Amino acid sequence: MSDEERRDSLADQAAAWVPPWERPRPPAPTASEVVETAPGADGGPDSAKIAGEPSEPGAGEPGAGAGEPGAGAGEPGAGESAEGEPGAVEPGAEGAGEGGVADVPRRQAVGRRRAPVEPEPAPVLSDAELRGALEAILLVVDEPVSELVLAQVLEQQAERVGPMLDEIAAGYTAAGHGFELRRAAGGWRLYTRPEYATYVERFVLDGQSVRLTQAALETLAVVAYKQPVTRSRISAIRGVNCDGVIRTLVTRGLVEECGTETDSGAFLYRTTTLFLEKLGLNTVDELPPLAPFLPDDVEELADATR
Structure with a gap:
């Protein structure tokens, strides 16, 4: 072939060339297309093929493709009944799981979720x-x-x-x-x-005395009416040192610490729930008022101590 003939042939090929985006797309396989197994195969993934898809290089020639009688999708019994109803996929056609009909139930099953089980309500007592x-x-x-x-x-x-x-x-x-x-x-x-x-x-x-001493009762009364209160304040009211008595009341669970004073940093004390329980009170507000027990000259005594 001469150079001119070769150039003419290349020019013809270039003129007849069609871009890929302008080429007609092949029809997509439908759900009713057959999934068949090649004769003599063991039913593995390589043997499952969609009818109409060329399996060999020469399958596109006339008589070897999907249009050949008895070898394509139009053959009754391969994946379709004679009336055109879709047939069942043969066992072993595992290759149909990719993009085929057999993949749909599996995908739906994955998306299912169980509803939360609600606890049974407690029975209502009479x-x-x-x-x-x-x-x-x-x-x-x-x-x-x-x-x-x-x-x-x-x-x-x-x-x-x-x-x-x-x-x-x-x-x-x-x-x-x-x-x-x-x-x-x-x-x-x-x-x-x-x-x-x-x-x-x-x-x-049974004859044993477990009552608090007079000093403990006085200290407990001061804490109950002045709480929260410091040790120094209790000692100032009673006129004596009350450190040992406070430790006794804390040990018996009648008094407890409840923080510190802002100015001096001294510990504050208050009565406990055991104190209320022993006295049969619900809150300290139920304590009897002190006014009836105060002496008549309380103001003179207060001025004398200043």
Whole structure:
């Protein structure tokens, strides 16, 4: 071939060349297209092929492609029934999982989530059951217990516990029992009645004296009415050093530290819940007023000490 013929051939090829973005795209395979297995294969991923897709270099020639009778998608029974209904994918056609119909159920299953399991609600106790449960708990407590704690333990509404405790306390009082249910130190607890205190003391103490000394009672009274208060302030009110008495009250759990004074940095003391429990009080506001116990010449005594 001469140089002119070669140049003419290259020019013809350049003129007939079509850019890739202008070329017609081949039709995409549909869901009804057959997934067939090559004869003699073991059903592995390499043997699964979509009908109409050329498998050999010469498959695009007439008679070797999808248009050949008995070898393409139009053959009945390969993946479609005679009426045109889509057939089932043969077992072992694992290659159809990529972009094929067999991949759809698996993808849907991955996206499923289980609904959260809600806990079963606690059973609602009847009034008789709630009353019995409260009485059983109050018999074993060693300190006053609040209504909120009782409601959490019994898994009941706090609105029911308070009125039921009031009803139980009123029932004990009306029946004349030797004990009563009282609110003390922010909670509820069973106490013996004051009219039977002498018999209880005789049984518990058995001749032993466990009462506080006069100095301890005076110091405890100063802390109760002046709290929070420092040691120096207590000593100034009593007129004597009270360090040893304060340590005794702290050891017995009647007094506790509650911070420091801003100016001097001295420790502050206050009464504890055990103090309220022993006196049968709910708050320190229920302490009796001091005015009836003060002497008539208290102002003169105060001026004399200045």
